[in-house]
Amino acid sequence: MFEGITDGLKGALSFIERSRLTEGNIREGLGQVRQALLEADVNFDVANDFVSRVTAQAMGEKVLKSIRPSEQIVGIVHQELVELMGPVDPSLPIRRDGLAVVMLCGLQGSGKTTTCGKLARMLKEQGHLPMLVAADLQRPAAIEQLQVIADQIDVPCYTESADSSPLAVCRNGLKQAKANPEVRVVILDTAGRLHVDSDLMNELEEIDRKIQPHQVLLVCDAMTGQDAVNSAKAFNDALEVDGVILTKLDGDTRGGAALSVKAVTGVPIKYIGVGEGLDRLEEFRPEGMADRILGMGDVVGLVKRAQEQIDEEEALAQQQKMLEGKFTLDDFSKQMKMMKKMGPMREIMKMIPGVGGMIADNPDMEDPEADLTRIEGMINAMTPDERSNPDRIDRSRRNRIAKGSGNAAADVNNLLKQFDAMSGMMQQMAGMGMKDRMKAVKEMSDGGMLDGGAQLRKEKIRSKRGPLDRTAAKNQKRQKRKKARKARRRNRR
Ligand SMILES: Nc1nc2c(ncn2[C@@H]2O[C@H](COP(=O)(O)OP(=O)(O)OP(=O)(O)O)[C@@H](O)[C@H]2O)c(=O)[nH]1
Ligand SMILES: [Mg+2]
Incomplete structure (x- = not known):
């Protein structure tokens, strides 16, 4: 990003x-x-x-x-x-009694339908049952698309055939939602157009006027930069938008839309879309975004993501196992799966202060995802017994695992060494106070122990001094000799 x-x-x-x-x-x-x-x-x-x-x-x-x-x-x-x-209040108008209505609008392909699903998923997780309403009758496939998304996250979806009118669909959908006391929020998925045009605005204005949604959210594609900002201005003039949802921030966006939209339109960004998956929606926090933009990481964002994706009980159980020295390769593999659920590794690593810069400075750092997949492959190629007792892995087993997972025997060796060092460290740390533990972790990371890529590098590094250093050293020596020659000549005079 x-x-x-x-x-x-x-x-x-x-x-x-x-x-x-x-x-x-x-x-x-x-x-x-x-x-x-x-x-x-x-x-x-x-x-x-x-x-x-x-x-x-x-x-x-x-x-x-x-x-x-x-x-x-x-x-x-x-x-x-x-x-x-900022400032921004990303909350949705959930009411204790009655039904909240949220309308999503935006240009074609900006991500409205996907975002309906993402919001519904988030609301459902928070315990407020949403209902989706398919009010996009422009594209026949749009109705089915929303239905498929609703089925995926198991929430109700109201649809009519394409020859109805968008307003009628919204009205009837609302009626049906009111009849179901469990439904707390209705999300309207509306049609998009290639450009802001009067047909679209009239359609949306009519729904806005007659249905009176509690919030109108505008979905903008961050990849379109200033065009997104200009369309936000046009939508806001017609509809009074309550918030923007900026999508596709996971792509190769330059950031112009995120930085300009509030200043130009006065409408804050409430959510950001960071991937195609329905779990790739984040509340927008200006502080976190400023941190990320300045390459300072985003610890709060990282913790939030971790809380969402990681099973706390499981994580605690693993911590306990680690401290007791009962941590196995199976647990190791489970942890990697949990980490992967949090999103693309490069994005996650950038949220750790200091690490973002390292990634940027080192573009040929090996692909962390590929490394994780390789490690997982090796662990999968082991028998359950081997995973619990890695000591039993002898030469022939090691070769079998390497062959079975398509890696070199040296890779399996490295993994085992790394795991061994880690579990030894964990056992040692179990007896330490907090301060010593921190010190140990620091030593471990300084030594590259926490850097999976470093341990699994395929080619050997023969000499610490690269060719560049060698020429630099040669030049230095040459300069020294030249200076000495000059000094000698001066002395002779
Ligand atoms: N990478 C990425 N892709 C996204 C995101 N949000 C949506 N998309 C993709 O963008 C494309 C368009 O998404 P839709 O949800 O169909 O967009 P729409 O605004 O409903 O489009 P129309 O109904 O045609 O107006 C799909 O391929 C989505 O998967 C996001 O945050 N990140
Ligand atoms: Mg759509």
Whole structure:
């Protein structure tokens, strides 16, 4: 998410950090910030305003005279990013008595129907039964698409045939929802058009006027950048939108829409779509987004995702097993499955402060997903007995596992070594206090123990000094010799 803008802003801010903090240098650095924003397709006026607000604060006496002025400037940029995107209240209008009605609208293909399913899934998890209503009669397949999604998450769905009218479908759907006391929220899936046009607006305005949904949410495709922002403006003028759901943020988006939509339309982003799966919806938190944009990770987001996807009881049981030294390769494999459920590894790793930068700096880092799959493959090729007692894996078993999983015997060896080191560490840690445990974990990660990719690297690294170092060393020696020659000549004179 947002690689370009993260790199651009980091470059600009590190320029400020590196240079002597004069007014000129700060201006130059903030000029680079502006450039990074524009390159990320942020609206022109928004970018200019943003930079002038940051400049005004950065030039203040307090900043220039502070102990670490450059850190203060990063702080100001962060704060301004948060203000640019917030504040936002992502709650839906669930009522204790009665039915809440939410209408989703947006251009064709922006992700309305998928997002209906994502919202319904989220509401159901929270204990509020939703009903979906298929009010998109433009595309005949749309009705079936919504029905399929509703079946997937097992929520009711109201449909009529395509020759009905959208308003009638909404009215009848609402009637049916009212008749079912369990249903708390109705989500209307409406039709999209390629462009904002009067036909579409009339259709939506009529539903809005006659059904009076409690919230109108606009679904925008983040990949379309400023077009998304412009269409949001048009929709908001016609319908008074309560919130935006920005989809496809998992793709190669530049971030312009996320950064501009609130400033241009006054409508906050309430949710973001981060994948095609129905569980790929997140509440929008401006702080978390600012953290991610500045490459600072997003711990709160990470914890939220973990809470959603990881079975707490199972995790606690595993922790206990670890501390008691009863952790097996089976448990190891279970943990990896849990981690995988949280989403693509690269995205997850970027949410860990400090790790995002490492990934960006090291583009040829091996694919973490592939590594996990490889490890899983090896564990799957073991017998249950071998998984519980890895000590029993001798040479011939090791070769069998390697063959069965399509890996080299050395890979199996590495996995076993890594697992052995980890379980030894865990047992040791069981007897330690918190402080020592932290120290041990740090030592372990410094040694690359927590870096699965590093342990499983296929090719051997022969020498720590790469060819680059060797030429650099040669050059250094040459310089030294030259200096010595000069000195000798000087002495002779
Ligand atoms: N990667 C990614 N794809 C998404 C996301 N949300 C939706 N999509 C995909 O976008 C495509 C269009 O989604 P739909 O939900 O059918 O969009 P729609 O707005 O209902 O489209 P119309 O009904 O034709 O107007 C589908 O292939 C979805 O899987 C998201 O957050 N991330
Ligand atoms: Mg649709």
